[in-house]
Amino acid sequence: MSKILILLCLLQSFALLGQNSQAFKHYQIDITSSRTDFFSLIDQVEIIRLEETDASLLSSARNYLKTPMGFGFMHNNEISLFDDFGNNTGVIRKQGQGPKEYESISSAWVREGQVEVYSSKSRSINVFNLAGKYMKTIPSQYPKEWRGGTMLPMEGGYLLHLLDPSWKDKSEYALVKLDFALEPIKTIKLNSDLHPFPVNLGKRFGVISDQIFYKKVLNDSLFLIENDQMIPLMRFDFGKDWHWSDERTVASIRAASVSVLETEKIIEVLPDVGSQYILLTYLSGLSTRVIDYALINRMNDVVRRLDLRKSDKENFDIFFIKWQKDQLIASLPVDQIEEFVSNLGSGQYRIVGGVQMEELLNYENPVLLKIKMK
Secondary structure, three states, X not given: OHHHHHHHHHHHHHHHHHHHHOOOEEEEOOOXXXXXXXXXXXXXXXXXXXXXXXXXXXXXXXXXXXXXOEEEEEEOOEEEEEEOOOOEEEEEOOEOOOOOOEOOOOEEEEEOOEEEEEEOOOOEEEEEOOOOOEEEEEEOOOOOOOOEEEEEEXXXXXXXXXXXXXXXXXXXXXXXXXXXXXOEEEEEEOOOOXXXXXXXXXXXXXXXXXXXXXXXXXXXXXXXXXXXXXXXXXXXEOHHHEHHHOHHHHOOHHHHHHHHHHOOOEEEEEEEEOOOEEXXXXXXXXXXXXXXXXXXXXXXXXXXXXXXXXXOOOEOOOEEEEEEOOEEEEEEOHHHHHHHHOOOOOOOEEEHHHOOHHHHOOOOOOEEEEXXXX
């Protein structure tokens, strides 16, 4: 009997550990705290040049997707594909209104070794192989009055983020689970009123080990989508520096629109959640467009405000894309890479593929960074 009791206690302990790993976290963000040098936290950086061909000229490198052969970037309604060394291997370029085309790219991902491209305007998914060859189209089966935003793959099908005008009661955005034929099977309502100034600055979804995170527009909280529910997971609390905490700013769309132009407070926080760290990008009013950063260690809850300033005291024009395992994926204009690496030791970075710095500086495409923290 005693052995059974011990076993039951152990099982209960493991269950509690599992619950605690998803316990709600409340992070206090002090935008006036002293800064920590970003480069002092870096262990290693891989720098990947992005080959320039007629199929891979990039004005920016922000909309990234991982592929079995390397990665791709969505831009101008096409997807440039690269291998792990940054060599251009193909392009998905099928914009149009024909039967094998899409009107625009809303989202893209890789599933079972193929690239799936969702187009809200075309109301379909087009499937391509890793060389960019068209394979098939999956037409949507959801109501015609619905207007889709982002779509993600998930177990058993897809998750569709509906845009507000498509939802009859004009409430906050809804999430809809779809099967593999794009037939609706479950609606997840978000249970809050629509923000009067619904400007989508991105970073709405994140995925770690098949767990899907969702952040509402102009909101300081992050939710876990689990068992068809929105479970509060994290709050990034800016206190009196959070613009929307004043009820007058959300009284109407006019009040919201005027206030974001006048405020110097934080209007949006964009989290990149990894298994060990969270990288926060937060923005003040639209007129000043001040961008700042913080790094949260999920192991000990330590929050560090980051210093990413160049010698001219302006921030590097770095764009943090996502965590990929233990690496932070980012892009940087190539004309800033020399100063960037000057903050690192000679053994802390390498340019992938045998490319020399002199050659790299002749490119116009941004560079891709894979940053491993200490």
